[in-house]
Amino acid sequence: MSISITTHLPETAITNFVDSFWALHNTSDFGKNIIILPDGRIDLLFSKSTNEPYHIMLLGISTQPEQVVIAPNSVTFAISLKLPAIEYILKSSIADILDNAKNVTQIFSHIDETALDDFDTFCKNATKRIKELIPENLDKRKIKLFDLIYASKGNIAITELSKKVFWSSRQINRYFNQQLGIPLKTYCNIVRFRASFEQLKNGKLFPEGNYTDQSHFIKEIKKLSGVLPKDLYKNINDRFIQLTDLKS
Template sequence: MSLVIKTHKPDPVIAPYVDSLWMLHNPDKEDKKVVVLPDGRIDIFLSQSTSESFHITLHGLGTEPGQGLIHAGTLTFAISFNLPAAEYILHQSVTELVNKVGGLPNTFWNYTVNDLQHFDDFCAKTTRQIKSLVPADPDTRKLQLFELLAATEGNISVKELSEKVFWSSRQINRYFNQQFGISLKAYCNILRFRASLQHLSEGKLFPEQHFADQSHFIKAVKKLTGVTPKELFQNQNDRFVQFSAMKSD
């Protein structure tokens, strides 16, 4: 049996900060090995399995493929955050969590194990919580910066970003390194890769956008996944996953 997946689009009020809410369940009696691919998001997981008690974790940005194990019976409800959420919703830098997982108290945002019983209720509770934290006066330059990055899927220069949001290139690069632990260039590479996944899943193994040529495309894919575009397309045993790009069953 394959993994059971459900996704929920965020309320428009929280959309600048939340990419998606989702649920992942491994109903099998055996653990499932996966390779987690970078997606340019930070995540909070609420999880429980037959071998692990209820716990909450914060997952930082990934810049490389991560080996994961989804334990038998695992049920996970999660929030995939857009990067502005680090500063405005979570109120913390995530520089120390690049390719790492940090623990959160099991009482975080008043969650309990009972919140894993109904996904729709979890989405409603989480939406209410994040709405209460949405700032009244965020730095519009930062929100516009991420809107442009999303709209162009990372295919934009720091010079153009700087001109459009009236924020110096030096300040933008410093902001990324100090707040998220990666460079703007590295983040753009992740966004370009994420945008190419749909093409790869359809067997289109040549770059359709955002990459200069085939060699640059292959190099980028191998750096972020550890395999070639062909191997990623074949995806034997559904071992490659990108959490925020998952689709409901």
């Protein structure tokens, strides 16, 4: 197969901020049409191909599927970030790139295209830099909030989160809207949707999260993917790349 993906999990020291590192290669002379599904991650992409010069893109939160083309003869290394990274690592809101992206090549000008020479070295260098950027004083209330969201896979009520972290629902939603551009409930729905990828890939076309019933499950899946659960399972031509088993 001309498309390959390699994934590395982060060191324990940075798991509050990094979901994963991944590398994607298209070694063919043809572009690959794919659909990227909302998954609640913020991706920092380092890419180059025969048709495009080296560049770095920051992708905001997605609330809808996006059709993209993996460029021919291309390589992309990525850092998939968790929510705390917005405030503590990027140190800037991403509300302005909801369902969008921006070129940040100049901001990360100290990282040149030689970073794409070796994926293991890329991960080690990125880990070292992220460790350096983590501030000594973290808001434990926010870290606990994010931990609860991820641990529950989005299956948790806002009122319950509010009580557990001693932070009002109004303040939490204000924080989410300022940092991401969406309210907490919308984000939790996306995380819950992402948690369904594994079951859908395995042909389990019924709800396993806290969906009220089958109809609700189908409605939410279609809202975030644009298709029915059975279409995600079939995954014709491997177009839903997050549901495809790709070996490096």
